Amino acid sequence: MSIDIETARRVAHLARIRVEEEELPALAGELSGILTFMEELNEVDVEGVEPMVSVTPMRLKRRADVVTDGDIQAEVLKNAPDAREGFFAVPKVVE
Amino acid sequence: MLDLTFEAPKPKVIQGAKSEWELVIGMEVHAQVSSNAKLFSGASTRFGAEPNSNVSFVDAAMPGMLPVINEFCVEQAVRTGLGLKAAINLRSAFDRKNYFYPDLPQGYQISQLYHPIVGEGEVIVEMAPGVARRVRIERIHLEQDAGKSIHDMDPAMSFVDLNRTGVALMEIVSRPDIRGPEEAAAYVGKLRQILRYLGTCDGNMQNGNLRADVNVSVCRPGAYERYQETQDFSHLGTRCEIKNMNSMRFIQAAIEYEARRQIAILEDGGKIDQETRLYDPDKGETRSMRSKEEAHDYRYFPCPDLLPLEIEQAWVDDIADRMPELPDAKKARFMADFGLTDYDASVLTAELDAARFFEEVAKGRDGKMAANWVINELFGRLKKEGHEIGESPVSAAQLGAIVDLIGKGDISGKIAKDLFEIVYTEGGDPAEIVEARGMKQVTDTGAIEKAVDEVIAANPAQVEKAKANPKLAGWFVGQVLKATGGKANPAAVNELVARKLGL
Numbered sequence: 001m002s003i004d005i006e007t008a009r010r011v012a013h014l015a016r017i018r019v020e021e022e023e024l025p026a027l028a029g030e031l032s033g034i035l036t037f038m039e040e041l042n043e044v045d046v047e048g049v050e051p052m053v054s055v056t057p058m059r060l061k062r063r064a065d066v067v068t069d070g071d072i073q074a075e076v077l078k079n080a081p082d083a084r085e086g087f088f089a090v091p092k093v094v095e
Numbered sequence: 096m097l098d099l100t101f102e103a104p105k106p107k108v109i110q111g112a113k114s115e116w117e118l119v120i121g122m123e124v125h126a127q128v129s130s131n132a133k134l135f136s137g138a139s140t141r142f143g144a145e146p147n148s149n150v151s152f153v154d155a156a157m158p159g160m161l162p163v164i165n166e167f168c169v170e171q172a173v174r175t176g177l178g179l180k181a182a183i184n185l186r187s188a189f190d191r192k193n194y195f196y197p198d199l200p201q202g203y204q205i206s207q208l209y210h211p212i213v214g215e216g217e218v219i220v221e222m223a224p225g226v227a228r229r230v231r232i233e234r235i236h237l238e239q240d241a242g243k244s245i246h247d248m249d250p251a252m253s254f255v256d257l258n259r260t261g262v263a264l265m266e267i268v269s270r271p272d273i274r275g276p277e278e279a280a281a282y283v284g285k286l287r288q289i290l291r292y293l294g295t296c297d298g299n300m301q302n303g304n305l306r307a308d309v310n311v312s313v314c315r316p317g318a319y320e321r322y323q324e325t326q327d328f329s330h331l332g333t334r335c336e337i338k339n340m341n342s343m344r345f346i347q348a349a350i351e352y353e354a355r356r357q358i359a360i361l362e363d364g365g366k367i368d369q370e371t372r373l374y375d376p377d378k379g380e381t382r383s384m385r386s387k388e389e390a391h392d393y394r395y396f397p398c399p400d401l402l403p404l405e406i407e408q409a410w411v412d413d414i415a416d417r418m419p420e421l422p423d424a425k426k427a428r429f430m431a432d433f434g435l436t437d438y439d440a441s442v443l444t445a446e447l448d449a450a451r452f453f454e455e456v457a458k459g460r461d462g463k464m465a466a467n468w469v470i471n472e473l474f475g476r477l478k479k480e481g482h483e484i485g486e487s488p489v490s491a492a493q494l495g496a497i498v499d500l501i502g503k504g505d506i507s508g509k510i511a512k513d514l515f516e517i518v519y520t521e522g523g524d525p526a527e528i529v530e531a532r533g534m535k536q537v538t539d540t541g542a543i544e545k546a547v548d549e550v551i552a553a554n555p556a557q558v559e560k561a562k563a564n565p566k567l568a569g570w571f572v573g574q575v576l577k578a579t580g581g582k583a584n585p586a587a588v589n590e591l592v593a594r595k596l597g598l
Contacts, residue, residue: 014193014392014394016195016202053402053403054402058402059402059405060164060401060402060403060404060405061163061164062163062164062165062166062169063132063137063163063164063165063166064165064166064167065130065131065132065165065166065167065168066131066132066137067131067132067137067138067139068132068137069132069136069137069138069151069152069153070137070138070139070148070149070150070151071148072148072150072151072152073145073146073147073148073150075152076147076150076152076155076257077147082252084249084252084254085146085254086145086146086147086148086256087146087147087245087248087254087255087256088147088197088254088255088256088257089249089252089253089254089255090197090252090253090254090255091251091252091253092246092249092250092251092252092253093196093197093244093246093253094246
């Protein structure tokens with residue numbers, strides 16, 4: 001599978017990564033290379049093999065339904081470029 | 096065994112300019128899980144807190160923070176699945192749904208696209224006695240809610256509150272089995288009732304704790320039946336999704352509008368674009384959400400921060416053992432055990448608190464009489480004052496005591512209403528009030544006979560008339576009841592009046 005320049009531009013936009021126009025051909029080439037390698041992997045017969053999700057036998061860790069966190073408004077807002085009256089303030093998002 | 100035999104309601108038919116059309120509706124209901132803490136963090140879910148105070152570094156998506164699942168939210172999803180007679184998947188997994196929006200700091204929502212925790216189930220939506228729609232549930236998955244953006248506090252800025260970010264939602268996805276706007280609202284109502292019975296979602300639509308995305312398409316009569324036979328969607332029209340509605344009334348209005356919009360396009364030779372639309376309640380119309388179009392490429396992939404969610408059958412069985420009685424079963428039991436009508440049983444089981452209240456009143460008493468007093472007197476009075484059953488000044492024990500007094504013949508039905516009023520406004524023990532205020536019904540025939548004799552003696556002209564026309568005996572009964580302050584037993588008065596007049 002090959003990625004064309006238009007697709008590379010679109011993927012970059014979806015990921016909100018700014019890629020200059022002249023860098024797009026190289027990026028498209030790299031993405032194509034990765035997907036070609038994936039296609040090679042796809043040739044391996046994995047019929048009946050469970051996908052491995054962890055290298056050690058682990059169970060998903062659970063927490064109890066208890067409030068143990070929060071009430072740190074100042075810390076949460078500390079890195080925000082702009083915050084007012086306890087809210088994050090962002091450029092107007094019009095729907 | 097429950098008797099759940101019913102026939103399907105007729106689909107809604109809309110007359111277009113050229114031909115008849117039918118509606119096909121499927122819904123995605125987002126129900127906020129009732130829990131103390133969020134799905135993947137220890138922050139509170141409490142509504143109405145200071146902005147950004149129910150936020151942990153996990154919710155704010157600070158670098159390096161990892162999600163840890165709240166086991167109770169998983170239990171709630173399982174309980175909901177069992178309540179909808181659904182298959183529980185012992186192995187489910189979380190995926191990332193990627194999009195950018197200011198109230199989604201992670202840049203993705205953790206959801207369950209490929210392996211949801213709950214599989215196929217059903218909801219029976221009653222439209223009239225014996226008429227119900229069986230709506231198939233396709234799946235329920237667990238996911239994170241987003242935050243809240245406020246756009247009207249500043250002309251140039253939007254304000255973001257992350258308190259809701261990461262709160263657990265159950266997305267309940269139905270099959271396209273709903274056939275009209277009323278059915279859609281009834282489906283949401285039934286789902287809400289079941290969730291409230293289960294205690295898995297409070298169903299508060301005003302606060303946004305229950306909201307629905309509605310998929311609407313139209314087709315010619317007959318096409319839907321072909322879809323049901325084959326499960327082949329190509330028999331159905333192209334659908335549009337109306338997003339995020341939190342009112343039954345808006346859901347109905349939006350479906351009505353959307354159906355007519357699609358019919359007009361199709362009859363004009365046009366084509367429906369599959370798209371997401373928003374309902375504008377002020378204008379009463381739906382409009383396209385073009386801005387989100389591109390963002391529809393969500394690039395789902397398994398969430399690398401979370402192992403698959405594996406649960407044990409024994410745990411599911413344990414939850415199943417602790418299931419409460421659900422609305423359909425409770426209603427059927429009320430009808431069977433207390434001899435209630437379909438309507439009364441529906442009213443009394445609509446809310447769990449009301450059902451509990453009624454059962455306490457009816458226990459060991461005449462069920463029909465108890466239902467009558469709970470629905471007509473108590474609910475009527477509470478509704479007039481805008482109160483919920485939980486705020487009732489009359490307790491179940493007090494209302495039960497009033498029913499007892501009527502049952503024993505201590506008070507008449509009319510006096511009972513006065514007594515109810517006293518108990519409602521002043522409180523107190525009904526039996527003591529009756530005793531203290533001399534409200535007891537006179538069943539002593541001697542006393543009643545004396546009153547009857549007096550009325551007859553005082554009205555010789557009426558006596559002559561009544562002898563000619565026995566229907567006029569009722570006038571004497573009325574006079575006697577009046578003379579005794581409504582305390583004479585009406586049946587005894589009737590009998591005595593008839594005898595004394597020689598009727």
